[in-house]
Amino acid sequence: MAKVTKDTLISEILEINPNAAEILFAHGMHCLxxxxxxxxxxxxxxxxxxEDLEQLLNELNNG
Numbered sequence: 001m002a003k004v005t006k007d008t009l010i011s012e013i014l015e016i017n018p019n020a021a022e023i024l025f026a027h028g029m030h031c032l033x034x035x036x037x038x039x040x041x042x043x044x045x046x047x048x049x050x051e052d053l054e055q056l057l058n059e060l061n062n063g
Contacts, residue, residue, distance in 0.1 A: 001063060004060040006043035006053060010034070013042065023059050027051050 002016045012029045013020040030044050031037050042060070045048055046053040 004042060006057065007041050010037035010040050010042060013025055017060050017063070019063055020060055023056070023063050027056060049057055 004013055004016050004020075008016065014032065017023070024031060027049070029045060029049050029051065031040065034040075041049075042056065043053055045051075047055055054056075
């Protein structure tokens with residue numbers, strides 16, 4: 001099974017984890033509807049939103 005890494009594009013995360021939208025929304029990250037989602041990595045998004053990358057990666061890969 002594929003894993004979400006710091007280099008995974010926001011637009012690819014739902015393909016890896018069908019629950020990703022719920023997890024991202026819980027963190028106040030509504031990136032999936034953003035036009036930049038096709039170019040932005042999860043690392044870039046967490047930096048922009050002030051979220052903990054490692055915590056979010058853990059949730060996306062195990063949630």
